[in-house]
Amino acid sequence: MLSFSYLAVAGLALLCHVSATILQNGQVRITDFKNTKIDRSAYSFTTYPRNATEISYQGRWDSQYGSWWSAPGIKFGYTGQTVAITFGNMTSPGVLVGYRIGGLDWQFTNITAGATHLLVSPDTPGSSLTSPINPWTFELRVTNWAYGVQIDAVHVAAGQKLIRLPPAARRIEVIGDSLAAGMYTSYEGLSSWAYGVGAGLGNTDYSITAYPGICAADQDCWGNPRGQVHQWFYTSDTSWRASQAFGDNPEPWDFSKQPAADLVVINIGTNDQNSHNNVSAAVYADALTKIIQGVHGKWPDAKIVVMALWLGFHQTGNSYFPDAPRGFVNEVRQTVEMFNSNEYLENPVTYDGVSKKSSRTGKKTEPFVHLFNTTGIMQHNDIGPQWHPTDVGAIKVASHLLQYIKMTFGWELEATGPEVFHETLYWNDEPGY
Structure with a gap:
């Protein structure tokens, strides 16, 4: 969600350098990110190449094993008490990653391009504990x-x-924009509501194809040269980094790399509705329609949830109220209704964003597109000064959406206790006040 013109350059400004600093209401949050870089020659390792079948890549990774979009990661099991990773030269200098073993809390470190980082050793807290789940697991995001x-x-x-x-x-x-990507939350991708839903469901693999400033419509929005109606079909996002890596020839995403999604959540259109980007209601509705048709074409059995858009709040008199409903309310609702109509279910259409072709498919036996109404979930203090959810706002959206998924699709919440959102453990046990 990029609601004002000064945010148009936010993504470009952030590309200038990577910082380990986290600002909390304008104050620097105390962090202790361990320096994990090592001299690889000083260690004796068993080494696996990056294409080893034992390594599970989560989210979108290109043919050179570079990561894209929000909160991509790797997972694997291992024996022993040591895990190290050598990162290639295409790694963003100083990029912050979260990593953990088993079900223990996230740890964070800044990565040096071209270096080896020792992330687990016998000295790592918890690495010598016995595990009720075998093998030991490692995850990095x-x-x-x-x-x-x-x-x-x-x-x-x-x-x-x-x-x-x-x-x-x-x-x-x-599928989304900055709201799903985690812009302005403490740990960005690992503090976003989208991550909270994926990780909070438990026993669920998740991918977040979201990037700040991007529109649904295929046009320039806040410096993003293409919209999700096009970019969702590609491996890389719309960043300056992607333009440097691929130029005008990004890699189409190979959907066969990973199992088909069972559920797709779409939250896109906040940038389209901004007058700065000059996207008409008809153009937005067409783009949203094609995104849904694209999902249906790639994953015919997936259920789809389209989230109603939300904007900010303003003070009027002695209270706060939501901003005027500019968020394509009717277009979102009408698009969902169209997909669930008997006429469409009799003659469904798929869309290929690479070839830009539409085609008819076999009948659908029941509606597969659902509307999640976000009205009332967040209040004015759940939106930060730059018009994005706070950490608490993201948690509220994730919590409500988790319950919606449970009630609508019968998905049980199977998370068993491991941390989802990092550094939200605050409490007061002082009785004397």
């Missing part, structure tokens, strides 16, 4: 939506091995 890493190799202790983890029982895809 990129936090910064504007940056990425390139995997070169994965190492474990000499004589130890990596173990391929089975895919989760369920798979969810989120």
